[in-house]
Amino acid sequence: MLLEAKHINKSFHDPVTVPILKDVSIEIPKGQFTSIVGKSGCGKSTLLYILSTMDTDYEGELWIDGERLTGKTEAELARVRNEKIGFVFQFHYLLNEFSVLQNVMLPGLKLGKISHQELEHRAFEHLRKLGMDSKALKKANQLSGGEKQRVAIARALINDPLIIMGDEPTGNLDKKNTEVVFDIFRQLSEEYKQSLLIVTHDPNFAERTQRIIEMEDGRVI
């Protein structure tokens, strides 16, 4: 199993304790294109932050790639995110201080497994695959929303992650760009057997994924 969450419970204490996730258990096998759907406020994002190791304030257990991540230190989890998880957000796209190419390369530079030259070559390949190679040397803030999201996907791919996670990655895009992004995901899933876990509230998007996890009021149904 690629990712396992066992009996996840989470509450916010603000100021009264409100349970948000109630005994959530899910398993994601390798190579699956999964979507998480549910009404706004049902806890999808909260769950995804826990699964992505960014939120450590929960009860239950999280396993990724046969490794128990619950209770690991901040630095160890950062390493896991760097190496094994690719991220695509709804709003927070790219670092505006850097060029498109540098944005894609950053997680790879942090990992430091391959040479700068090789990494640059690989980043370029990913950009080409997503049709963004012509924009490689532009500053990140000179791109349109759809273009930024494609660069963000290239960045998520740079370290060959075990899984790509997205929190409503098309939520801020128009119909045409939503299609482009979805096609990229589907292509990654079909051609490269990439595992994907995407939160969405677009039923049209979810329908076309391999598996739909539906949430309601903090539970998986």
Place this chain on the structure above:
Amino acid sequence: MNYPLIWNIAQSLSLARWKQTLVAAVGVMFSITMFIALLGFMNGLNDLLDSLVLNRTPHVRLFNEIKANENQPILLDNRYKKYHNFIRSIKPNGKNAQIANSAAIINTLKKDKRVLGISPKMIAQVFFNVGETDVTGVVNGIDVEAEARLFSFGDYVTAGSYMDLKNIPNSIILGKGLADKMLANIGDVVQITTAKGDRFPLKVVGYFQSGLGEIDKVQSYTSLKTAQKLIGQSNAYVTDIQIKLYDLNMAPTVSKEYAQIFGTDAEDIQTANAQFETGSSLRSLISYAVGITLLIVAGFGIYNILNMLIYEKMDTIAILKATGFAGSDVKKIFITIAISIGILGGCTGLFFGFLLSLLIDNVPFKTAALPTISTYPVNYDLKYYLIGITFSLITTYLAGLFPARKASKIDPVDIIRGK
């Protein structure tokens, strides 16, 4: 960890706000510039004032103080040995200012390995005859060469040549104030009356300025031989033996030792100039205090700018963390920014501090009191530059530490969810 990457990110973040970064660096630069210039100037002054007195003061001086004998008859009487005897109205006995056996003492001193040099001297009270009136004055008979070599006598002879004192018989160098009083030019002959009433004509071959006006109004110099002749004494007559040691710090010990061996009075330089040290250390203290205050102010500037930068770059920090940068990496990035500002500002500060020192060093500073000085004095000791750069690095590191810590603790979920 990957330092080129940390450096690369730090650089990009600070370049994104290059104006503020520059202002912070200029703040550091300014304080280091002032620090260097201030310390250089203050210590230049210290050196100058030290040399004014210390260079001319013998490390140990042997002399005879005219005073009552310490071994009074009553102390020899067994009946009164156990009492504390108050002795009054006793006149000094035959002991006079002359150092007995001076030739033998000088020979012994010459063999002492701690001694750099010896300059014997005699002092005579005289009157300078100016028309109807007499001006009291003091003639110092000196060993011209030794005095010049050990106590920079030549530096204070502002007109004429000090070597003429040796080469021209019956010559004299007058204090500037004294010469002015007598309207005596170089080449003139002045008349001197000794305490015993003998008159002597002496030829003026120069003026000297000690830096202390009161001294220049009464002092004059002749060769030791001339002075001995003036008061009709043999060439063994010496009232002071001035000793310069290799190590100034040995003076108190050596002085005690000589007083015992030679049976004269002896004074060391530390006792003679105790108040001097205090002035020097106070000036240093003030310049350090001002310099460090400036640096702390600059430190607050860096602190503010980093805080602002972190506030603006929350999103960037969140994304870095989400994509695998640890809190410690983020901390390193901001500390790198702070220290870069410190190095940049510090090094340019050292450079401009040096330039400012050069400038001060070239500002004309003419004063009658300091004949050897024509511009403001500056000390270029490397020590102050090292202290300056060290302080700038420490301050910028501390100023960066707290914002950097804050940045490292930013929770990416809070930021990403916040939108």
